[in-house]
Amino acid sequence: MIILLHPRTGKPKNRRFPLAILSIAAVLEGHDGKAGEDYAIVDGNLDPNPGNTLDQLASGRNVELLAVSVMPGPQMVSAVELCRAFRKRYPGVPIVWGGYFPSLYTDAALNAGYVDYCVRGQGEETFPELLEALRGFRALKNVRGLSFTDAFGLHVHNAMRPLRSPNDFPWLPYHRLPVEKYLLPTFLGHRTAVHQASIGCPYRCQFCGVVPIFDGRQKTETPQRTAAVLTHLRQQYGIDAVQFYDNNFFLNESHAREQAELIAPLGLRWWAEGRIDAFLRYSDATLRAMRESGATMIFFGAESGSDKVLANMNKQITSAQTLELAARIRQFGIIPEFSFVVGDPANPEEDTRATIDFVRRIKRLNPAAEIIVQHYIPVPNPNGMYGSVEDQIRFPSTPDEWATDRWLNFTIRQDPQLPWLPRAVQRRIDNFELVINSRWPTIQDVHLPKWGRWMLQSLSGWRYALGFYGFPVELEWAQRFVALRKPRWESL
Numbered sequence: 001m002i003i004l005l006h007p008r009t010g011k012p013k014n015r016r017f018p019l020a021i022l023s024i025a026a027v028l029e030g031h032d033g034k035a036g037e038d039y040a041i042v043d044g045n046l047d048p049n050p051g052n053t054l055d056q057l058a059s060g061r062n063v064e065l066l067a068v069s070v071m072p073g074p075q076m077v078s079a080v081e082l083c084r085a086f087r088k089r090y091p092g093v094p095i096v097w098g099g100y101f102p103s104l105y106t107d108a109a110l111n112a113g114y115v116d117y118c119v120r121g122q123g124e125e126t127f128p129e130l131l132e133a134l135r136g137f138r139a140l141k142n143v144r145g146l147s148f149t150d151a152f153g154l155h156v157h158n159a160m161r162p163l164r165s166p167n168d169f170p171w172l173p174y175h176r177l178p179v180e181k182y183l184l185p186t187f188l189g190h191r192t193a194v195h196q197a198s199i200g201c202p203y204r205c206q207f208c209g210v211v212p213i214f215d216g217r218q219k220t221e222t223p224q225r226t227a228a229v230l231t232h233l234r235q236q237y238g239i240d241a242v243q244f245y246d247n248n249f250f251l252n253e254s255h256a257r258e259q260a261e262l263i264a265p266l267g268l269r270w271w272a273e274g275r276i277d278a279f280l281r282y283s284d285a286t287l288r289a290m291r292e293s294g295a296t297m298i299f300f301g302a303e304s305g306s307d308k309v310l311a312n313m314n315k316q317i318t319s320a321q322t323l324e325l326a327a328r329i330r331q332f333g334i335i336p337e338f339s340f341v342v343g344d345p346a347n348p349e350e351d352t353r354a355t356i357d358f359v360r361r362i363k364r365l366n367p368a369a370e371i372i373v374q375h376y377i378p379v380p381n382p383n384g385m386y387g388s389v390e391d392q393i394r395f396p397s398t399p400d401e402w403a404t405d406r407w408l409n410f411t412i413r414q415d416p417q418l419p420w421l422p423r424a425v426q427r428r429i430d431n432f433e434l435v436i437n438s439r440w441p442t443i444q445d446v447h448l449p450k451w452g453r454w455m456l457q458s459l460s461g462w463r464y465a466l467g468f469y470g471f472p473v474e475l476e477w478a479q480r481f482v483a484l485r486k487p488r489w490e491s492l
C-alpha cells in the first residue's frame with residue numbers, strides 16, 4: 001500500500017480539497033483497463049489525529065511508501081512531526097516529500113533523516129517513475145524531477161522534467177474523499193469547491209516562490225476540461241461556488257472569454273488570481289462575460305505603489321495600470337483584491353510610505369477594493385533575489401530548523417525579523433494593515449457578525465481619516481473581540 005499524506009494546513013473550517021495529493025492519487029487510479037495501485041489518503045485538515053491513522057494503516061500491513069505534500073509554513077511543521085514519528089515506528093518504509101517546500105528547499109528537506117526522496121515541481125509523472133525505481137524497474141538517477149541522497153551521502157538532483165498540461169492527466173478521484181466535508185460555506189457560496197486549471201506561471205517576479213520551480217513556464221488545461229470538471233462537481237455534489245487556485249488564471253483574452261461562456265450556465269460564483277496588465281487589455285464585452293459567468297472577486301498582485309520598486313521586482317506592470325484597473329473594474333461589479341509586498345530592502349521606509357499613500361488612492365477610486373499588505377520575505381531565486389539580499393539572509397538547512405517559531409514566523413510573514421527592515425517600519429506596515437482592515441473589514445470573513453463589522457468601522461474611521469495609524473491598541477482589542485484576527489496563513 002501507498003499512503004498519501006496531506007498534513008494539516010489550518011483550521012478545519014478553512015478545509016479545502018487537498019488538490020496536490022488528489023493529483024497524485026489520480027495517476028494511481030486504474031485507467032484504460034490497467035489496474036490501479038493500492039493507496040490511502042490521510043488529510044490532516046480532516047482527520048483530528050493523522051498520526052494514529054498512519055499507525056492504523058501501517059501496522060500489520062506492507063506499506064511501500066509514505067508520500068507527503070509539503071507547503072512552507074504550518075503544513076511543513078506538521079509534516080516534520082508526523083514523518084519523524086512515522087520513521088521511528090516504521091524505519092523500513094521510505095518517505096518522499098513533494099510540493100513547494102521540498103521543491104524550494106530540496107537540500108534542507110533531504111537533510112532531515114526521515115526524508116528519503118524529494119519530488120521537485122509537477123508530480124504526476126515523477127511519482128509513478130519513482131515507484132518503478134523503488135520496485136527495481138528503473139534507476140533512481142533516471143527519474144527526472146527527483147532528488148535523493150546517494151550511497152556516499154551526497155545529494156543528487158536529477159534534471160527537471162518538461163511541464164505537462166493538466167489536460168494530459170486523469171481527472172481527480174474526488175470519490176476517494178468524503179466530498180461533503182470539503183464543500184464549506186465561504187463568502188462566495190454555501191458549498192465552495194476549489195480547482196486549479198493550470199500549473200506554473202509564465203512571469204518571473206523576483207520576489208515569488210513559484211519562479212525558482214517553474215522558471216517562467218505555465219501549462220493550462222482547456223476551457224472545456226475546466227467546465228467539464230465544474231459541471232461534474234455541480235451535478236454530483238451540488239457546488240455553488242469555486243475558488244480557482246491558479247497562479248495566473250487569465251492569460252489570454254480568448255481563453256478567458258471561452259471559459260466564462262462555458263461556465264456561465266452553471267451559475268457559480270467564483271474567485272481567481274489574475275494579472276493587472278492582462279485584465280486591462282480585455283474588452284468590456286469580455287469583462288461583462290466574466291461577471292455574468294460568476295466572477296465575484298479577483299486577486300491581483302499590485303505589489304507596490306512605486307514604479308521603481310515594481311521594476312526592481314520585475315513585475316512588468318506600472319502603478320498607473322493598477323489605478324486604471326481599480327477604477328475600470330468597478331462598472332463590472334467585480335471586486336478587485338490587491339495584494340502588496342511591502343518593505344523594499346533598498347529603502348523600506350520610503351516604500352512603506354509610498355505604498356500607504358497608493359493604497360489610499362485606490363480606496364478613493366474603488367472603496368470596495370480589498371487590500372492585502374504583506375511584508376516582503378525573500379525566497380531562493382537563481383536569477384537573484386529582489387532587493388539583492390543574498391548576503392543578508394541564510395535559510396535554515398533542515399526542516400526542523402524551518403519548523404522553529406523564528407522561521408515559521410518568517411514564512412508566514414508575521415514578525416519576519418529581516419535585517420533590512422527596521423522594527424519601527426515593520427510596525428508601521430502592521431498598524432496600517434490593522435487600520436485599513438478595520439475601516440473596511442473584508443467581505444471574505446463570513447463569520448464576522450454585523451455588529452462586529454460596525455464596531456470596527458466606527459472605531460477606525462477617525463484614524464483612517466487623519467492618517468494616524470500608530471498604537472492601534474483599541475483596534476487590536478476590537479479585532480480580537482469580534483474574532484476577526486486569525487493567523488494570516490489561514491487566508492491566502
Ligand code: B12
Binds near residue numbers: 123
Ligand atoms: C491552496 C494554497 C494554500 C492553502 C492550502 C489549502 C489546502 N488544501 O489545505 C492555504 C490557504 C492554507 C495556503 C496557505 C499558505 N500558503 Co499557499 N498556496 C496555495 C495555492 C494557491 C495552491 C496550492 C495547490 O493546492 N495547488 C494545486 C496542486 C495540484 O498543485 P501543487 O500544490 O503545485 O502540486 C503539484 C506539485 O507541487 C507536486 N506535489 C505537491 N505535493 C506533492 C506530494 C507528492 C508526494 C508528490 C510526489 C508531488 C507533490 O505535484 C502536484 C501535481 O503536479 C498555491 C499557489 C499555486 N497555485 O500553486 C499557494 C502557495 C503554495 N502558498 C504559498 C505560501 C507562501 C503560503 C503561506 C506560507 C502564505 C502566508 N502568507 O502565510 C501559507 C501557509 C501554508 C500552511 N498553512 O501550511 C506559496 C509557496 C511558495 C513560497 N513563497 O514559499 C504559494 C506558491 C503561493 C505564492 N505564489 O507564493 N496556501
